[in-house]
Amino acid sequence: MARIVMKFGGTSMAGIERIRSVARRVKREVDAGNQVAVVVSAMAGETDRLVGFCKEASPLADPREYDVVVASGEQVTSGLLAIALQAAGVPARSWMGWQLPIRTSSAHASARIEAIETAELNTSLSKGEVAVVPGFQGLAEGGGISTLGRGGSDTSAVALAAAVKADRCDIYTDVDGVYTTDPRIVPRAQKLKRVTYEEMLELASVGAKVLQTRSVGLAMKEGVRVQVLSSFDDPDAAPMADTLPGTMIVGDDEIGDDMERQLITGIAHDKNEAKVTLTDVPDKPGAVAAIFSPLADLSINVDMIIQNIAHNSGSTDVTFTVPQAELARALDALDKAKDAIGFAGIVHDTKVAKISIVGVGMRSHAGVASTMFSALADRGINIQAISTSEIKVSVLIEEDYTELAVRVLHTAYGLDGAESASG
Amino acid sequence: MARIVMKFGGTSMAGIERIRSVARRVKREVDAGNQVAVVVSAMAGETDRLVGFCKEASPLADPREYDVVVASGEQVTSGLLAIALQAAGVPARSWMGWQLPIRTSSAHASARIEAIETAELNTSLSKGEVAVVPGFQGLAEGGGISTLGRGGSDTSAVALAAAVKADRCDIYTDVDGVYTTDPRIVPRAQKLKRVTYEEMLELASVGAKVLQTRSVGLAMKEGVRVQVLSSFDDPDAAPMADTLPGTMIVGDDEIGDDMERQLITGIAHDKNEAKVTLTDVPDKPGAVAAIFSPLADLSINVDMIIQNIAHNSGSTDVTFTVPQAELARALDALDKAKDAIGFAGIVHDTKVAKISIVGVGMRSHAGVASTMFSALADRGINIQAISTSEIKVSVLIEEDYTELAVRVLHTAYGLDGAESASG
Structure with missing residues (x-):
């Protein structure tokens, strides 16, 4: 059990x-004898519909009231699943975020879960009742309904798993696990049996959108074993989840002795970045701070940053990437700060892609990045920028080369499996 | 104020x-300086959509979970109205049923309001904040979301008005008041300035569906002054509600000295009844109880009852009406009880209509009913059954004569006004 x-x-x-x-x-x-809590999202499209209502009512909708509106989507599916479970002969009841409660910060529309009270819930689970809990919502300090921001249901599930000390948190999604890369680009991509929290964080943050990044960070912090598996298999014929048919996201210790594991775990790509270059920035102390402070003030996430060495003239070019969705706001903020920064011009480019190799094996092996650079160079793919972390190397390239680069790297790191039938 | x-x-x-x-x-x-609480329904069609989901999930959906699902409709509109008010520069916030809370019985899906806690709400109203409260919902004993049953939002509004000691409860609806009869049948029907609670109850129960009967009963019990007025007038140009442009529903005392008031306040009709006749029922003690007990067990509402005098044979015919929606269940129950009751046959007829004259003036005037009977007889309209209450006389007639009967009675009791332009 x-x-x-x-x-x-x-x-x-x-x-x-x-x-x-x-x-x-x-x-x-x-x-099969398990105690089960289920976390549900709203019906596909419903949250968009509700958000649309709020925006139509006011472009600057009060986040407190916005939460009242959008939290209703998960309320509906929670009740309906409880009804469907009962109809299938399974004792079940729903618990709203305010009922448990799932206590959150008061940052409406993007609240953080602070604590989940589980006394009543544990009693119910121990009696064999299935608990159906709406994802994405909670009870804010002050007593209002809160929501966690888009995609927050994964985070709700992981937080609930930590709170009730669950043996496993199974995330059913529209893919059957985490792959070495996007199988639509590389038919020979292989499903990973296990991936570490840190690898998953890097893969998620660079575009492999299987799990919300925030939920992976929480799982790592709380040590929750998370499995990603398919919701599309026939529910009566699919392998049982405890046979681990999907991808388990685990701590480093659990994969320490996996001899078959490749050096690189996966190749990710992200076409949602935009490249910005400020030309002729004065090469003096404080210049970089002057560029990035106004962006930080707007909570614009700056990713890759390259500062060339100074020209003879005593100025330099600074290049960085921001999410494409934030580009207009970033350009506007930089333009307003033009005098303070003292640059000559702004150039931007949205036709770029970030390609990343990710793997904890990188820590103990030198020369991993050079394989990447050579493989891309052999195909004539120009690298516009590079950034690295302990378990990731990312390069910025021209967008048109995205698929080619992914395929080249997948092969270069020995990740190609047998070609899948669905190819 | x-x-x-x-x-x-x-x-x-x-x-x-x-x-x-x-x-x-x-x-x-x-x-205009008023303190305002607003009670809202779900968007038109939304409750039907949610009820449909529940029925699809299980024909016998757990009422507790049903309430979780269907209460969401009013949650959405409450938040949206609060957002729209803020956008218009009006301080506003929503209060869910569980937040105030609006305490109800635990009869999920048809709960009764037991108490509304108003300490926080009064503070908010006194600060000039508009309170937006979802109708139809509350917090059940035991801590679950409850709903009051279809049309419960009128009841929520009246209960809230009583709890916050409101000067008036304005019900905005798709008609601009209560009329002497259905203006689609009688273009000369006149809007009533005032109608008593009891008259409204009788009018509502016989088919003038302006307000939910339950809310009128509560208003009478709590002494809440209710005004029915139009939501379709231009909101910026309509007469202010405190000029009483609609129909006020008030106590007897408030209309006591209204000299212009007619003897009869209104004429109602109801085509949703079915007539059932049991033939040759034994004329002995307990026979009538044997007929109506099985119907009461099924909560089938029996309205008009006529028992003819016994035939020479020692048996009699018993005729009564039930709602058409309940007819099949009623016939089934009676058929099962046939031996116990001992009747010879069942005849039923759905082509009937109940026409009622309603007015508190009836109490102090004799001969009101005879005007009705003569007026109908003059036009050859046959009366199949009669029932009376202190302020109402109802007759059952053939359905095809409904409109004619209403027009004849409207004229007979002097209710015709000037022909309205919209006819």
């Missing part, structure tokens, strides 16, 4: 037929 | 443009 948290996204909850399918999957776990 | 509760139905909340129109109307009351 295990205690597990199961999480289902919006696609899995889109309509009663699918909710019934989720109920069958939950029933299998209950029938 | 007054404290008022304003209630808007689903049609008024159907879409952001209409919600903004509601916000303008609320703002006018605030600008």
Whole structure:
């Protein structure tokens, strides 16, 4: 017997037929003797609909009231799944965020979970009742409904798993695990049996959007074993989740002795960055701070930064990337700060892609990056910028070369498996 | 300065443009110096959508979870109206049923309001904040979300008005008041300035569906002055609600000296009844109880009852009416009890209509009913059954004569006004 948290996204909850399918999957776990808490998203499209209402009512909707509106999507699916479970003969009840409660900060629309009270919930789980908990929502300090920001349901699931000391948190999604790279680009991409929290964080942050980054960070902090697995298999015929058919996200210690593991775990790509270059920035103390302070004030996330060595003239070019969605605001802020910074001009380019190699094996092996640079150079792919972390090397290239670069690197690091039938 | 509760139905909340129109109307009351609490319904169609989901998930959905699902509709409109009010420069916040809380019984899906806690709410209202409260929902004993049953938002509004000691409860609806009869049948129907609670109860229960019966009963018990008025007038140009442009529903004392008031206040009709006749029922003690006990067990509401005098044979016919929606269940129950009751046959007829004259003036005037009977007889309209209460006389007639009967009676009791332009 295990205690597990199961999480289902919006696609899995889109309509009663699918909710019934989720109920069958939950029933299998209950029938196998497990205690189960389920975290659900709103029906696919519903949160967008509700957010649209709020924006239409006011472009600057009060976040407190925004939360009242958008939290309703998960409320609906929680109740419906409880009904479907009962109809399938499984004792079940829903618990709203304010009922448990899931206590959060008062930062409405982007609240952080602070604590989950579990006394009543544990009693209910121990009696064999399935708990259905809406993702994405909580009870703010002050007593209002709060939400965690888009994609927050993964975080809800991991936080709940930590709170009830679950043996596993199974995240059912529209892929059947985490792959060495995007299988749509590389048909020979292989599903990873295990990936570390840190690798998953790097993969998620560079575009492999299987899990919300925040939820992975929380799982790492709380030591929650998270499995990513498919919600699209036939719920009655799929392998049981405790046979670990998906990808387990675990601590370093659990993969320490995996001899078959490659040096590089995965190749990620991200086309959502924009490159900005400020030309002829004075090469003096404080110049860089003058550039990035106004961006930080707007919470614009700056990623890769390259500062060339100073020209003879005593000035330099500074290049960095920001999310494309933030580009207009970034350019505006920089333009306003032009005199303070003292640059000559701004050049920007959205036709770029960031390609990253990720793997904890990098820590103990030198020369990993040079394989990357050579492989790209052999195909004539020009590197515009480089950034590195302990377990990741990222390069910025021209967007048109994205797929080629991913394929080249996938092969170069020995990640190609057998070609899959679905190719 | 007054404290008022304003209630808007689903049609008024159907879409952001209409919600903004509601916000303008609320703002006018605030600008006039009033303290305002607003009770809102879900967007038109939304409750049906949510109920449909529940029924699809299980024909016998757990009422507790059903409430979790369907209460979300009013949650959404409450948040949206608060946002729209703020955008219009009016301080506002929403209060969910569980936040105030509005305490209800634990009869999920058809809960009764037991108490509304108002300490925090009064503080907020006194500061000039508009309170937006979702109708139809509350907090059940035991801590779950409850709903009051369909149409419960009127009841929420009246209960809230009683709890905050409001000077008036304005119910905005798709008609501009209560009329002497259905203006679609009688273009010369006149809007009533005032109607008593009891008259309104009788009018509502016989088909003039302006207000939910339950809310009128509560208003009478709590002495809440309720005004029915139009939500379709231009919100910026409509007469102010404190000029009483709609129909006020008040106690007997407030209309005691209204010399212009007619003897009869209104004529109602109801085509939703079915007539059932049991033939040759034994004329012995307990026979009638044997008929109506099985119907009472099924909560089938029996209205008019006529028992003819016994035939020479020692048996009699018993005729009564039930709602058409309940007819099949009623016939089934009676058929099962046939031996116990001992009747010979069942005849039923859905082509009937109940026509009622209603007015508190009836109490002090004899001969009111005979005017009705003569007027109908003059036009050859046959009366199949009669029932009376202190302030109402109802007759059952063939359905095809409904409109004719209403027109004849409207004229007979002197209710015709000037022909309205809209006819």
